[in-house]
Amino acid sequence: MKRHLEGDYRTRHGIHKILSQEPIVEKESFRLHERYDLSFTVTPEGCLYLFVDFRHKIISDYRLDEVDQSRLYRGLRVNVTYRESGKGAYLDELLQERATDSLRQLGNRSVVQYHRDAKQVSKKTIDEFESANRRVVQVTKQGSLNTETYPQELLVLQPHFENLKSFAPAFNEATQGKTRLSAQRCLERGTAFVEGLDPIPLQDSAVAFDPTPLSESETYSIERLFETDADILQFGDDQSGDHPKRITSNSVYQPPSEFNVCIIHPDKGPHAERWTNLDRMLSRIGAEADEVDRYEYSIDDTADAIYGDLIYDIPDENDYTAACVILPPDGFNLGASDPSDIYHEVKKALRQKHIDSQMAHIDTLADDNALPNIALGLIAAAGGVPFTAEDSMPGDADLFIGIDVSHRYPKDSDDRIHIAASTTSIYDDGTILGYTSANPQAGEKIPPGKLKDIVRQAVVGYKQERGEYPEHIVVHRDGFMNEDLSPVEELLAEFSITYDIVEVRKQSPARVLDLEDGRASVPDKGIAALNESDAHAILASFGKPESQATSRYTGLPQPIQVEREAGDTDIGTLASQVYLLSQSHIGAISATAQLPITTYYADRASEAAAEGYLPPTSRLRKNIGFL
Numbered sequence: 001m002k003r004h005l006e007g008d009y010r011t012r013h014g015i016h017k018i019l020s021q022e023p024i025v026e027k028e029s030f031r032l033h034e035r036y037d038l039s040f041t042v043t044p045e046g047c048l049y050l051f052v053d054f055r056h057k058i059i060s061d062y063r064l065d066e067v068d069q070s071r072l073y074r075g076l077r078v079n080v081t082y083r084e085s086g087k088g089a090y091l092d093e094l095l096q097e098r099a100t101d102s103l104r105q106l107g108n109r110s111v112v113q114y115h116r117d118a119k120q121v122s123k124k125t126i127d128e129f130e131s132a133n134r135r136v137v138q139v140t141k142q143g144s145l146n147t148e149t150y151p152q153e154l155l156v157l158q159p160h161f162e163n164l165k166s167f168a169p170a171f172n173e174a175t176q177g178k179t180r181l182s183a184q185r186c187l188e189r190g191t192a193f194v195e196g197l198d199p200i201p202l203q204d205s206a207v208a209f210d211p212t213p214l215s216e217s218e219t220y221s222i223e224r225l226f227e228t229d230a231d232i233l234q235f236g237d238d239q240s241g242d243h244p245k246r247i248t249s250n251s252v253y254q255p256p257s258e259f260n261v262c263i264i265h266p267d268k269g270p271h272a273e274r275w276t277n278l279d280r281m282l283s284r285i286g287a288e289a290d291e292v293d294r295y296e297y298s299i300d301d302t303a304d305a306i307y308g309d310l311i312y313d314i315p316d317e318n319d320y321t322a323a324c325v326i327l328p329p330d331g332f333n334l335g336a337s338d339p340s341d342i343y344h345e346v347k348k349a350l351r352q353k354h355i356d357s358q359m360a361h362i363d364t365l366a367d368d369n370a371l372p373n374i375a376l377g378l379i380a381a382a383g384g385v386p387f388t389a390e391d392s393m394p395g396d397a398d399l400f401i402g403i404d405v406s407h408r409y410p411k412d413s414d415d416r417i418h419i420a421a422s423t424t425s426i427y428d429d430g431t432i433l434g435y436t437s438a439n440p441q442a443g444e445k446i447p448p449g450k451l452k453d454i455v456r457q458a459v460v461g462y463k464q465e466r467g468e469y470p471e472h473i474v475v476h477r478d479g480f481m482n483e484d485l486s487p488v489e490e491l492l493a494e495f496s497i498t499y500d501i502v503e504v505r506k507q508s509p510a511r512v513l514d515l516e517d518g519r520a521s522v523p524d525k526g527i528a529a530l531n532e533s534d535a536h537a538i539l540a541s542f543g544k545p546e547s548q549a550t551s552r553y554t555g556l557p558q559p560i561q562v563e564r565e566a567g568d569t570d571i572g573t574l575a576s577q578v579y580l581l582s583q584s585h586i587g588a589i590s591a592t593a594q595l596p597i598t599t600y601y602a603d604r605a606s607e608a609a610a611e612g613y614l615p616p617t618s619r620l621r622k623n624i625g626f627l
Helices: 111-118 123-132 161-167 169-175 183-195 244-249 271-284 303-313 339-352 371-381 448-466 486-494 571-582 597-611
Strands: 018-020 025-027 030-042 048-060 077-080 089-098 135-141 147-150 155-157 200-202 205-207 221-224 260-266 291-297 322-327 357-361 399-408 418-427 432-437 472-478 498-505 514-516 519-521 527-531 536-540 560-566
Touching: 025 169, 030 169, 030 183, 048 183, 089 147, 111 123, 161 169, 183 519, 244 371, 260 271, 271 322, 271 371, 291 303, 303 339, 322 339, 322 371, 339 357, 339 597, 357 371, 399 448, 399 597, 418 448, 418 597, 432 448, 432 597, 448 486, 472 571, 472 597, 486 498, 498 571, 527 571, 536 571, 560 571, 571 597
Parallel strands: 260 291, 260 322, 322 357, 399 472, 472 498
Antiparallel strands: 018 030, 025 030, 030 048, 077 089, 077 155, 089 135, 135 147, 200 205, 221 527, 399 418, 418 432, 498 560, 514 519, 527 536, 536 560
């Protein structure tokens, strides 16, 4: 296939990333190309399926030597020019050594000599950075601790949204509308691509593809897992509803047993009025705070000073079950620290006091659409249960465990990337049992013993709550996580617990469309293409009737991929479980819900652990302080 497409398309990335020859937008040293992600499935019967996912790709030609050195900062995302596949890197520092200086890390060779020996870069380019002889750059590869050294001419700004906003605003604006693809556009471009394929020679025959979109076949069945208006969630007082937003006309399933809140607010702005807004919402949904104390910080102080004052003011021995932290307006920059710095230091201070928190910008607390999300986050931080899926969850699972490993730069440290592992444990009714977290540490991978330990904490936590070990567990893991789970499997076997291990990927090899009379539109959420023999599903966890799914500003939603890696539960049941858990987000009232809360919350927890916001656990922690 790749050889067949050469000439008409850019194929150097492989068939999973076929690019148009010419960009459709080119500005400020960035290019936007049409992109076709191709993949194949061959059935046991010998039927070959071609999946075509039409999208776009941004390519950067913005070299580091073209960036004003005053704008370089530690953690800036960059790519290596001659490695167009794989992960990028974070900028560490601009070294004093120059391109012609010998470097110990390169075997006492200069970057010039190293690249002449490696023969991966053209002689012309090497001659260029030898002549310029600029200072060389040390970077850390994303996803690892490996540091590498490059001339500035071999690094480009990564086309990450933060870089685009900062370094290429005109390009960023020009591409906004072009990358949001309607269902019809995806169908037309995907179909045209297949129609343009000539038969591909294969041994003594040729393979031709039918451009007709796949609906039903012997391999894939299209199933509606749940009706869009099905009452899949249970609220308080035996109420039910089809969506978390129904909380505003119902009450929470279970308010916190103790709801003592400390409010941390700036010394300026309408913070009292804003808390009154939130307090009314809490009362409206049946979770009024029992006691409220207030702590004030000065927005003119540095974030470090705010941290120190909170450590001093809040007693070590306190009865607070949650904190509501009111931040300055988003984008506020008149004080000594911006809101993100204040967020970071307050989170760390509250960790020292063992208080879980819900953060909110002061202007957000005036937004009626955002108030229910903030209220539910505060309730969850205090150990309450907003809603459950107890009457809807299929299968035999007693417990769902999401596992995630985060690789992040510590915000306030000169250390290399830290990694942290976390699990979130979800009861069979979709409610949160708690989380476990390993210490953030330097390294490329979490030691298998650490993963085993935090999973054991989750299993033992279940027994402490229910009086017995779960009989069956479903483990959800991110599809890009490559840590070894065999020690976890051995642990579950020791406890005589049966299990399924399910990979959940945010990106799928294909799109799901609602096709009627040749016209494509956004599908209903809850539609899945199921491949029973391969235990694989493509699931539309987000779609109609969600207003954000059908907005012309969002484009066709990306389905998720669900694949059973171990276990015996059928893929239809596993996909239904994933769907229900994707609809159980506390924050799904006014935001898109795509991933299940198992992996999504584990991802949030591992990021928070890597940043130092969460204490390492020796047992399951029930309150949720990372949302």
